[in-house]
Amino acid sequence: MMCPDVRGVIAAYVDGELGGAQRLRVSRHLTDCAECAREESDLRDLGELLRGAAAPRPVPLDELQGLAAGVVSRIGAEDRQSWRAMWERASEDWHWVAVGSGAFSAAFVSVMFIFAFLYLPATEARQMNERVGTLYVMAVPEDGLGEPQMLEFGSALDSPKRDHRYAVPASFGWKAEQLLVAALDSALMRHGGTTSFRDLSAAEREEVLGILNEIGRLRSQAPARRPGGVTTVSGMHLYISDVVTASGL
Amino acid sequence: MNSESIVKPLRAFAWSESPAVSSTGEGRAEWAEDWALAQQCASGDEAACTRLVTDHQRMVYQLSLHLLGDPQEALDLSQEVFLRVFRTLNQFRGHSALRTWIYRIVITQASNRRRWWRRRHQSEQVPLDEHVSAHGDLPDARTFSMPDAVAQQQQTARQVWHALDALPFDQRSILVLREIDGLSYEEIGYSLGVAVGTVKSRLARAREELRDVLRGQTS
Numbered sequence: 001m002m003c004p005d006v007r008g009v010i011a012a013y014v015d016g017e018l019g020g021a022q023r024l025r026v027s028r029h030l031t032d033c034a035e036c037a038r039e040e041s042d043l044r045d046l047g048e049l050l051r052g053a054a055a056p057r058p059v060p061l062d063e064l065q066g067l068a069a070g071v072v073s074r075i076g077a078e079d080r081q082s083w084r085a086m087w088e089r090a091s092e093d094w095h096w097v098a099v100g101s102g103a104f105s106a107a108f109v110s111v112m113f114i115f116a117f118l119y120l121p122a123t124e125a126r127q128m129n130e131r132v133g134t135l136y137v138m139a140v141p142e143d144g145l146g147e148p149q150m151l152e153f154g155s156a157l158d159s160p161k162r163d164h165r166y167a168v169p170a171s172f173g174w175k176a177e178q179l180l181v182a183a184l185d186s187a188l189m190r191h192g193g194t195t196s197f198r199d200l201s202a203a204e205r206e207e208v209l210g211i212l213n214e215i216g217r218l219r220s221q222a223p224a225r226r227p228g229g230v231t232t233v234s235g236m237h238l239y240i241s242d243v244v245t246a247s248g249l
Numbered sequence: 250m251n252s253e254s255i256v257k258p259l260r261a262f263a264w265s266e267s268p269a270v271s272s273t274g275e276g277r278a279e280w281a282e283d284w285a286l287a288q289q290c291a292s293g294d295e296a297a298c299t300r301l302v303t304d305h306q307r308m309v310y311q312l313s314l315h316l317l318g319d320p321q322e323a324l325d326l327s328q329e330v331f332l333r334v335f336r337t338l339n340q341f342r343g344h345s346a347l348r349t350w351i352y353r354i355v356i357t358q359a360s361n362r363r364r365w366w367r368r369r370h371q372s373e374q375v376p377l378d379e380h381v382s383a384h385g386d387l388p389d390a391r392t393f394s395m396p397d398a399v400a401q402q403q404q405t406a407r408q409v410w411h412a413l414d415a416l417p418f419d420q421r422s423i424l425v426l427r428e429i430d431g432l433s434y435e436e437i438g439y440s441l442g443v444a445v446g447t448v449k450s451r452l453a454r455a456r457e458e459l460r461d462v463l464r465g466q467t468s
Contacts, residue, residue, distance in 0.1 A: 011452065060320065060324065068331075
């Protein structure tokens with residue numbers, strides 16, 4: 001090894017950081033090169049100087065003995081303090097949680113009130129309509145040329161906007177009215193006698209009122225004939241909820 | 250207090266990890282022991298925490314003293330270091346010896362403390378030249394280690410520490426770690442958070458700088 005090579009690694013040599021082979025080469029060079037050996041000696045002296053300066057400094061054993069207890073105690077206190085602080089923060093947060101919950105509850109009650117106000121009547125009406133029976137009329141053209149038709153009267157009660165003339169075509173004339181009257185009678189029959197209107201359920205009342213309205217509407221119109229002949233209603237069934245069943249013809 | 254966790258628990262995954270493998274069997278044994286001790290401390294074992302402090306307090310104090318130069322400052326720093334150790338024990342992965350990990354904390358805390366101290370007392374600092382002129386010339390460094398001159402040795406020690414005071418903290422710390430504490434380049438690199446190559450170059454500069462300061466004191 002040449003001097004520049006040794007100078008580059010001589011500190012690592014002194015510090016014991018060189019591998020075996022390289023350490024051996026540097027060692028051999030140092031035995032032959034006085035200048036590099038002086039550099040090595042200076043480095044070692046510097047280290048000795050520092051270690052010698054550090055050596056006389058006493059260690060305060062008494063104070064160090066209390067160090068562990070103090071540190072462990074303080075860490076424990078910090079840990080407890082951290083739990084307490086966490087609890088206090090949580091308590092403070094709960095204040096806002098309570099306020100938020102109250103506000104949310106008030107909003108929820110308000111929404112539910114508005115919902116009930118807007119939605120429940122519609123629901124009741126829908127349920128009433130659902131309970132209302134349907135009046136089916138099987139109509140056959142009087143001349144026997146046309147196909148029998150099933151006319152659905154109940155649909156007239158589902159929606160007040162529905163055109164009643166669709167439910168009872170004018171071509172059916174007064175016979176339709178007679179059948180409606182018969183259906184009305186049947187609807188009011190209970191155990192062989194006519195029951196009071198007040199004893200009917202809301203749905204039944206609606207159905208009966210629907211039939212009455214339909215009869216009134218038919219009477220307000222002039223009877224008409226369907227082109228090609230007179231239609232005869234051949235059958236009619238009235239279903240009001242699951243209890244009352246009326247039939248005619 | 251016995252049943253309470255006095256340090257924050259290690260992260261769950263850390264418990265299942267094995268400590269990093271050292272290149273030597275002795276290192277593996279030491280690191281595994283460190284890992285076990287750290288686990289015990291993290292689980293709230295007060296006796297283990299006490300043992301961790303007592304095992305390392307002398308080393309921490311001496312390193313603090315060598316870095317700061319003042320015994321009281323070193324004691325205060327030692328307490329700060331161990332508090333820091335327990336507060337950050339969940340970050341110890343077993344990738345180094347616990348001793349080296351603590352070295353790193355000492356260096357960081359000492360650097361912070363020295364920086365703070367210098368900002369606070371900058372106006373009170375006395376240049377080295379003024380100090381030397383006030384306390385007399387320094388003896389030749391080659392004569393410092395004479396075994397029969399205890400008083401001279403103490404005087405020499407003071408001069409050396411004054412010379413170290415004149416160095417930047419990174420140079421002083423690397424000299425202390427290498428020459429006094431005897432850390433390897435790799436351990437120094439970990440403690441300072443730098444690569445081994447940086448350790449070599451910084452150590453060479455520090456040695457040269459210290460020699461220049463000592464020569465300046467004796468000239």
